[in-house]
Amino acid sequence: MADAGAALESAPGRRRRPGTGTTDVAKWDAYHSGPEPPPWESGSFCSHLAAALPRAKVAPGATALEIGCGGGQNTVYLATQGLHTAGVDVSRKALARAATNALPPGVVAVDDLADLGAVPGATGSVCFHHADVLKADDLNRLLGAKALAGGVELLFDTQTFHVLRGVDEAGAAAAYARLVAPGGKLIMLCGAVGDPERTEPGPPALTKEEATGAICAAGFRLDACSKVRFDSTPTYGAVPPLAWLVEATRE
Numbered sequence: 001m002a003d004a005g006a007a008l009e010s011a012p013g014r015r016r017r018p019g020t021g022t023t024d025v026a027k028w029d030a031y032h033s034g035p036e037p038p039p040w041e042s043g044s045f046c047s048h049l050a051a052a053l054p055r056a057k058v059a060p061g062a063t064a065l066e067i068g069c070g071g072g073q074n075t076v077y078l079a080t081q082g083l084h085t086a087g088v089d090v091s092r093k094a095l096a097r098a099a100t101n102a103l104p105p106g107v108v109a110v111d112d113l114a115d116l117g118a119v120p121g122a123t124g125s126v127c128f129h130h131a132d133v134l135k136a137d138d139l140n141r142l143l144g145a146k147a148l149a150g151g152v153e154l155l156f157d158t159q160t161f162h163v164l165r166g167v168d169e170a171g172a173a174a175a176y177a178r179l180v181a182p183g184g185k186l187i188m189l190c191g192a193v194g195d196p197e198r199t200e201p202g203p204p205a206l207t208k209e210e211a212t213g214a215i216c217a218a219g220f221r222l223d224a225c226s227k228v229r230f231d232s233t234p235t236y237g238a239v240p241p242l243a244w245l246v247e248a249t250r251e
């Protein structure tokens with residue numbers, strides 16, 4: 001890996017200080033346009049999302065949003081589970097990759113948020129949308145779409161909150177809260193501290209309080225927070241970094 005980057009710059013046990021990062025679009029674009037997939041991508045959807053989704057009890061036909069969707073595998077997975085799902089990313093290179101995902105029968109891709117959930121006969125629909133979730137104008141645009149107005153029933157994030165909190169922790173948590181309707185669910189994975197088995201650089205490693213404190217202060221009730229490992233990737237190898245799997249409900 002040539003550039004460890006913000007997502008992979010903290011050595012195990014060394015936490016990144018809040019307020020020292022930036023949403024560096026050029027860097028994210030570079031990750032998404034290199035010859036190899038980004039180091040955090042397993043090539044499939046997140047196994048922890050698949051495990052947590054039944055616990056969230058989101059009704060078929062509900063709306064979902066993935067923040068920092070990257071290559072879009074998880075956004076598409078949510079659509080295959082009968083949801084109308086928008087994948088949002090600040091990197092247009094990521095969104096271009098995401099749009100190339102194959103879709104199973106019954107799942108349709110729509111170009112515009114306005115068409116999410118509006119195609120007759122589709123069991124799930126998926127839209128990839130450019131937005132910086134730390135920007136109020138972008139959030140307002142998202143929530144201005146009919147399907148997303150009032151917030152979504154499910155918000156999913158893997159490996160993005162731990163980046164965003166380095167730019168604006170309270171702002172990121174507030175954005176997550178705005179995007180979810182009351183009673184809606186959050187499923188989130190972020191790096192976790194305390195990994196004696198890894199010596200390679202990995203994602204930012206958060207304490208449990210860092211993974212959940214700002215989210216709860218913004219209006220989520222914590223349902224569960226368990227320590228897992230991210231799925232294996234060619235870069236992560238056989239023992240991927242530790243992660244917090246955060247499951248929460250919007251108050």
Ligand SMILES: C[S@@+](CC[C@H](N)C(=O)[O-])C[C@H]1O[C@@H](n2cnc3c(N)ncnc32)[C@H](O)[C@@H]1O
Binds near residue numbers: 007028029068088091
């Ligand atoms: C470490 S990657 C994780 C990507 C994806 N969730 C995955 O696991 O494959 C973080 C993603 O967040 C996106 N991102 C960073 N800052 C963002 C922001 N302010 N708004 C939206 N997306 C952002 C990046 O472009 C990148 O695709």
